[in-house]
Amino acid sequence: MDQQRWKKINNIVDTALDLSEKERESYIQEKCKDNKQLKREVTELVASIEQSDTENFLEDLGDYTQLAHEISRNEIGENTSSLIGTTIDNYKLIELIGHGGMGSVFLAERADQAYEQKVALKLMRRGMDTPSNIARFKRERNILAKLNHPNIARLLDGGMTDEGLPYLVMEYVEGTPLYNYCDDNRLSIDKRLELFKSICEAVHHAHNNAIIHRDLKPSNILVTPNGQVKILDFGIAKLLEPEDPNTQLFETQTGARILTLGYAAPEQIKKESITTHTDIYTLGILLYELLAGVHPFDMDEKSFTDIEQLIRQKSPDKPSDRFQSLLVNRKEKIANSRNLSPEDLAQKLQGDLDAIVMKALRKEPEARYPSAEKLLVDLERLKKNLPLVARKDTVRYTIGKFVKRHKYGISVAAGFFLLIIGFATFYTLQISKERNQAQIQAEKAQQVSQFILGLFDLEAAKDTLQVRDVLRQGAKEAKRLKGEPGYANMLSVIGQAHTNIGDYDSALPLLQKAVQTSKTLHGIQSSEHATALNRLGHWYVKQYNFKKALPFFRKAYQINLSIHGMEDQNTAMVLANMASAMRDVGKIDSAEIYARKALSIQQNLLSKTHPSVLNTMVELGYVLRKKEEYAKAESLYVKAISRAKQDSTNRLNMLAGYYQNLGYLYRVQENHKKATESYRTSIRLIKAINGSGHPETIMARRNLATNLYFQKNYEEATKLLEENINAARQRFGTNHTQTVSTINIMSVFLMLQQKFEKAEPYIRESVQINRNIRGTDDLRTAYAEGLLTASLMLQDNTPIKETDSLKKHHYQFYEKHSSNLSKSTSADINRIIRIYQQAGVDKKIVADYKRLLK
């Protein structure tokens, strides 16, 4: 191709990529007219561009290990503690006192002992790597150093370590976090207000110096033993923000989620500009909690997205109302720590205090108190019983808000479920009626889909054939939803359900389509897209194609990290998936890091018997088993099994999987008796849930058979393998990869017992099926031919002519690919070698095969 021609193609492709699928076709037609070759080349390139994107072509492993490295560095590592005793410039590090997203905080003292002073030294995790960043850091630091107020912990010094890591030295405050101090001392409302006023004064002082805190939160506010308030980290958040939002300075490490969501203002979440009003909002939250003892928003068991939505849109209940709505016990506890009865507390909050808090908490920055000083003024007027600024606009505000409030639509849940069983039209109507509610619906749909997936996982799946029909019907109906918000999720749910029932062939196109659709409908940075990617990755894991699965998980991880943060269920689940893929591509250490991180997040957020916790425990066990840390692996498996049994809502197929893992752990330790026991338990469970022909049931039988073979129980093993062949044939038909693999296994099994005549018919059928479904020139066909060659050569009456041509054909094919053998092909060849070695004949053939492996 010459440059000119390329330019032509390139131009057409450029425009075509911006068009929708439909427009694209007519555009290409118009541009290419009758030039068939041009049209073909353009279409081909566009298709390859899409395909290469879907397959994550040229995405590689490098950054997975990098990521693991970063995550492990994020944990409190030896790195940090090993710094204790060392000196940074003039400061000697004495003790690690804190560890956060940005870095570690040490108690330190002046090493030159110019004067004795304990200081807090905050060491950042990432270096400043350009002169302009360094300069800005210094500039900001100088501004902050000028901030001098009794209620603000002073910034004393700062600089760069020899490694180029920035550090800050601050006044060391020995004190108790604000809320603890108030509750421990049972401070009255008035005393609390006094403390709050000194916070306001400090904030006001900073604002006057054009410094915004940006990250006010109770843990940043300490009270010293003599009752003085000290605010920590004033302005630090800004100081450490990279100038250029695109530099990777902090972004990759912490997921940029430095702020604490509960104390973030709506404009922070919307990533709009941050002003002094932002601090006012946070003051409002602090006051709310100081008074009512509860956060304005109910954030329990809510996802990041839900919480963000709350902060952006929902006007909080008044402190008095929110307090009243709490459970009696909790009310008593809160009131008691304020030295009041619940009734008295509620009454004290009602009216003026409610109004002040609500004014500070307005969604629109300009509707809040214009300054901390004005907030102070209202608090003073309250003390003197004067009318407040805050009460003027309350009524109008409330009505306006009421009109704006979202009318939550009818249960999407119901619509969604009905759709699956065929009532697509109903749902479509609901959706188009409430298009603007798309976001909320999508989130609800997410929950419903979990529920639906649960169903297909469970009892229903016993009769998989019928379920499969229902799903196919569902997929057909779903087409009517094309372009609607729920469409992408619908596809991926149905795809995942197909995966769950082991119908992998039908699953793939749906899952791929879901990835594409979620991207066009919801954008790349959407949880819908992340979910679709994760499910597609999961499909590849089920195919044991871990290398392919990884990029999908990574993409999902990055999306989840940026919208939910690290400490989140979705993020953790993808991390756990990455662990499973990493260990299978041989990156055990990274896998361990992923699994441990996922587990620690999940254990923080979920119950002890939650399936995600248990699954990750088993995953970690698997990784440790691979590291030959058998005792640790066993204890994790056993723990997961016993916890799974405690919770009757847990699915039995999970338990079955755990027993599979346990069985394998015993097998590698050559404890075949215990292994067989575990496998038997597993099969009993799996068969009951999945039915006889499910790929996982087939795998379970094969594992048990292998173990029985080690125990020399050939008879039962043969029976199991025969059962596998029949079940696969019934479920998938004869000409199917699943079926042919069960037949292969049977023939290898027989040949290892020197039963070559008995193996021959099996392996002949395998060769036939392979040729039917894969063609003659295929690595799997070559394997079957290799097996057939062996079974013929090792029989007493070898049909020489046939054997020779078979041998020649498959060997040459292998040879052609020998420079680049995959793991599974090498395993195939090794199996063939073992058959010959077991039979103890023909050293030359063994040597030939071995040469392929070199």
Add this chain to the structure above:
Amino acid sequence: MRNKSEVTRLLMEVKKGSEEAYEEFFPLVYKELKGLACSKLKGERNDITVSETELVHEVYLKMVDQTCIEANDKNHFLAIAARCMRQILVDHARKKKAEKRGGDQKEVTYIDKLLKARQESEEIINLDEKLDELAELDERMAEVVTLRYFGQMTIYQTAKALDVSERTVKRDWAKARGWLYKELKKE
């Protein structure tokens, strides 16, 4: 190695477009990167805990005086390092292929591990050749792939190094990837 300020001065020249400086600079970075990669294997397990990105960053800190350069200069350095990395990996893959024919298995090196983490040697040689072909048609596109794939540079860094918009990089990356996919997978 030459002293930092000298290397930094060279980088400035390269940035200005001096081919002479480039000729001088490239082998310096190549040697430094390769030397570091070779010394990395000691004490490692079968996991790569140091990725190319860190490798390159380490070389950068070692070679360049950061107090007298601008933010964007680092991206230019990264771009050169990416080309070096491509060269190192492809050279190594070729050598390995030759050794394989000779049947002589040498000890595994760190570069082997980097190579394995991406693709098998055969694939990387093919990719290298196709990249050259692509460069004939569209030089910038091939450059984007070298920086993104071999240098693990982000879209932003690539855009800065090549002095084009991020949108252009994204578009080039998508098209180049599609073209390479078509060429490499059709066989």
